[in-house]
Amino acid sequence: MKKIGKQLLICAVLLHSAAFGQNASLTASCSKTTVGLNEPFRITFATNARKGTITPPNFEKFIVVSGPYKSNQTQIINGKMSSQRSIAYEIVAQEEGVFTLPAARMKVSGQELESNRLKITVKAGAKRNSRADRNARESFNVRILTSKKSVYVGEPIVLKFRATLFDPVRDLSIIQAPNFENVLQQQLEFKQESKREVVGNKIATVLDFDKRLILPNKPGTLGGQELKVSGQVQVPTGRRDFFNMPLTKFVPQVATAKIPAVKIKPLPEGAPKHFKGGVGELKLVRVISRTEVSGSESITIKLRVEGTGNFNTLEVPELIQPEGFDVYDPKYNENIRSSELGIRGYKEYEYLLVPQYPGSFILPDIQWSYFNTRTERYETITIATDTLNVENPALSGVQETSDLEEAVKREVKTIDDDIRYLQDDNLEAQGTSNLFPWTFGLLMLAGLLWLWQFAPERGKNRKVNWKKEQLKIVQKAFAAEEEQRYGTMLNALEYGLVKKGIHLEQVRREVLENVYDRPIANRILDLIENCNMAQYAPVAASDNAHQLTEFEEVWEQI
């Protein structure tokens, strides 16, 4: 037991030393440093580390034909263990030149390893012409077949990729498909079939391995794009086995082909106004579920474009909505199949129309144009107008709460069978008079009059007015024999003197003589005194008249 434990310990130490006792490294190597165009060669990245994942570089100018091929080797020599892992790719160059392949990377115990960089020279005529290589190169080829040599924009073309195999080839795969601009490309589903044919005195297997539908969007020329196909070709090694049978091996081989030129013609000028891009052999169909409805029934209208054409881009015309119906958003249906004959199927809009009023309604005509690739002319399809009849008296009741209630109600009212007769004309020659200037004039005048109200009055008039007003007040008081008539007279005198700048408290002979003549001053003073006395003592009627006359005379002078 003790012995077994000792042996395990020794093994553990040995393994540890194998894993960590040596420096980890990552190396890159290639089978050839000078290669020909489309000549496969092998790139291998190897490491002695037992852990970590090798991350290959971006091959950029090269295409991976096959791989990655992984291998793992462990050796124990004289008790010393070594390990080697590698990852390999078969690649081909896409263009001539000298290229440096970037380094591969891997992480081991937190340390990042980088491989060496490989310098590869690609030359067109650098292919080795060994017998095996020559045999491999001639073992298969590929071609691109086009269904048409000249098409219109929007007219589909079918590309067929055909391989001719003279030797057994396995793992046939497209490593680079033709890259087109301004086209829609779609891979067609089909069953691969091979057939035996005699090609140049050799029996070959012809295999159509891919089909694509191309829909050009712009005029120009299609051509020059390259197809690259790789395969493993079985070639003899020149050696024989124990049973004297020839030994063979599989060699990677790349075959290329270029698409033959296809002219993309623009559509002829003078497209009709209803042309919306439809190209092919197409039909426009309108399907009306019914033209007469009653009750709460609805109508379904389908507008369908069907046939063969560029369904990916063509537009189905929209329904011009008839009046009297609520038209809901259409439902879209399509059934499109791509085949060697082109794109077939239909696209349709399905509209639901719900009647709103009873009556006959016109379903407008529809015009739609497309370019017919068979006749090579624009063709216009016209679907004539139709009439939709809605017979539903109850619909007027349904409208009770709608905005259109008024209009419908008017229709429902009892109306005579005929229009009413002419009315009596009451025609008078209408002048060209416009009321606006007159109205404007009147407004201006009124405005001016309002302004006039606020304008200051002239002095003379004011003087005349207040004297007259005060005189009237006094005369009125005396005429009515008011008790306070002398007080009124005294007030008037005071008012008149104040207007002259003399206050009643200042009324003295000297002051009055500065303003009036002495007789007038005396009369004013007498009148004031009489008024004061009369307020407290009864005065005879004759004195009233006298005093008023005196006041009127003095007032004139004031």
Next chain:
Amino acid sequence: MGTDLTSVTDSARALYDLGRYGEALEKYRMVYASQAENDVLCYNMGNCYARMGELGEAKVFFERALIYAPNNIDAQHNLDWINLRLTDALVAPKEELVEWIGQWERSIMSPEGWTFLAWVFLTATMALLVLRRTKNRSLNWRWPFTTTALALLLLGMSYLSIPKIKTGVVVERNSYGYSEPSSNSKRLILLSEGSAGTILGTNNSWVYVELGDGRLAWFDVDEWESLLPAPD
């Protein structure tokens, strides 16, 4: 002049009675240039169009008669009669409140009537102001102020009562609505005769119309007629 007009309309009536509606219409048309706002004339022209089977035009003239005289019962009746036969016509969007007020005012009095009434109050204002200034200074200012306010109110009502309807009516059998003012643009709708809408603008020979259901489209101007005749 009045006699001339009467003789023309008399002869139009005689032609109408004889069933020569087209000729009667021509007679009315001679007068129409100077009598565009006469509701009776519009009514009679609507009758001629209705007899000739041009229901769209008839609708326009009955509507016009009702614009200038909302209480014209015969025009209302004949318009109802027309509408009954244009059941597939689309109705115009609802009128605005201001237009509704204007219509109510016109049912009471013509715009000129409202203006004359405003003039009366303006004249009274001026008389009161002159009196206050020259004769009776003690006259309270509230009187001229009140008459001025009434005059201004009546002038406002007079302005509101002037028809400003933007409605147009399809006068052809059909009228296609387009997305742009061009027959090459997308067709949006087909309207039948008598359909109405609010004319929002024009562009050369195209009118931009808002329909009763809120849709907007351009129509050929020749297929539409505005309810308010264009000013000369």
